[in-house]
Amino acid sequence: MESKVEFQFAGLADFLAMNGHGAYVWLAYGVTFAALAALAAYPPLRRRQLQGELRRQQRIEQRRRQVGQNKAAAEPA
Amino acid sequence: MEVSLAWQWFHRLGSPRWFYQKTGAWLPWLALASMVLLTVGTAWGLGFAPQDAKQGNSYRIIYIHVPAAFLALAGYYIMAISGAIGLIWKMKLSFAVMRAAAPIGAVLTFVALFTGAIWGKPTWGTYWVWDARITSMLILLFLYIGVIALGRAFSREQAADKACALLALVGTVNIPIIYKSVDWWYSLHQPATIKLTQASSIHPSMFYPLLTMVIGFYCLYAWTLIAHTRILVLQREWRTQWVREALEAGK
Numbered sequence: 001m002e003s004k005v006e007f008q009f010a011g012l013a014d015f016l017a018m019n020g021h022g023a024y025v026w027l028a029y030g031v032t033f034a035a036l037a038a039l040a041a042y043p044p045l046r047r048r049q050l051q052g053e054l055r056r057q058q059r060i061e062q063r064r065r066q067v068g069q070n071k072a073a074a075e076p077a
Numbered sequence: 078m079e080v081s082l083a084w085q086w087f088h089r090l091g092s093p094r095w096f097y098q099k100t101g102a103w104l105p106w107l108a109l110a111s112m113v114l115l116t117v118g119t120a121w122g123l124g125f126a127p128q129d130a131k132q133g134n135s136y137r138i139i140y141i142h143v144p145a146a147f148l149a150l151a152g153y154y155i156m157a158i159s160g161a162i163g164l165i166w167k168m169k170l171s172f173a174v175m176r177a178a179a180p181i182g183a184v185l186t187f188v189a190l191f192t193g194a195i196w197g198k199p200t201w202g203t204y205w206v207w208d209a210r211i212t213s214m215l216i217l218l219f220l221y222i223g224v225i226a227l228g229r230a231f232s233r234e235q236a237a238d239k240a241c242a243l244l245a246l247v248g249t250v251n252i253p254i255i256y257k258s259v260d261w262w263y264s265l266h267q268p269a270t271i272k273l274t275q276a277s278s279i280h281p282s283m284f285y286p287l288l289t290m291v292i293g294f295y296c297l298y299a300w301t302l303i304a305h306t307r308i309l310v311l312q313r314e315w316r317t318q319w320v321r322e323a324l325e326a327g328k
Contacts (some may be wrong), residue, residue, distance in 0.1 A: 005282070005314055017126060018134035019133050024199055025137050029119070032141045035184050036115075036297060040086040040108070043304035047324075054324050 160242030
């Protein structure tokens with residue numbers, strides 16, 4: 001029941017070739033990890049977008065307030 | 078006493094704000110765990126696990142195919158149960174979890190189908206067959222996409238949530254069909270390798286890397302589900318003061 005864990009290939013070229021199955025194996029792993037990376041990357045990117053949106057809204061509000069104040073100063077009635 | 082405490086916890090859990098503040102600290106740990114497990118599992122499965130006697134090296138796709146398929150199914154349970162809780166207890170957070178689970182489930186189902194198709198070419202000589210297991214997985218993908226599309230079709234969030242929950246619940250009919258498909262209509266897809274009730278038909282030298290990958294996928298699922306739900310919470314509670322403070326503080 002003693003099973004050794006050792007590298008199964010003679011070298012890098014052998015590892016990449018996978019006895020002729022290399023293209024299938026590497027394509028499957030490549031697409032999988034790209035998909036998983038996209039899932040992981042979406043929340044922080046979207047969050048940054050939301051932060052930008054909040055800052056934009058705040059700037060608009062501030063400008064509106066300033067315009068209101070200037071108007072009040074210009075029309076002393 | 079115990080019961081009332083449990084209810085209190087349940088209600089707190091339903092509060093989007095509480096969820097957002099509580100889960101922020103978990104994300105880096107879940108991310109770390111999934112990255113370590115997936116890296117170790119991938120290296121082990123690709124380089125160190127022995128070759129399969131019949132399939133050669135193409136079998137190494139199993140280390141991503143099986144975990145992705147597991148989580149595609151488990152993710153459907155999570156989506157449907159969250160929808161049911163949302164419908165029954167009108168819990169806002171539960172609907173957010175349901176809506177976040179849909180794109181993640183769709184991606185995992187796609188990964189299971191895609192890796193399966195690639196694995197099929199050298200093993201069965203074809204990328205695609207209308208086998209019961211494969212067809213029912215394709216229906217699962219359509220159900221996930223249906224929930225995403227339905228959610229976008231409504232302008233009112235509450236109506237969208239209810240419609241998505243109903244579709245998700247109706248779609249659960251498909252889940253036992255997927256599980257049983259390999260036994261009921263035995264065709265090309267091989268029966269399950271790992272069984273809970275009896276010994277697995279897989280050698281330990283192949284089982285341990287597979288187990289590592291399955292746990293890694295579970296961690297990744299928990300991580301992305303929480304992260305996507307948090308984003309939905311921010312969008313849904315956009316008008317509240319705490320969301321503005323959280324975004325300004327960069328938390």
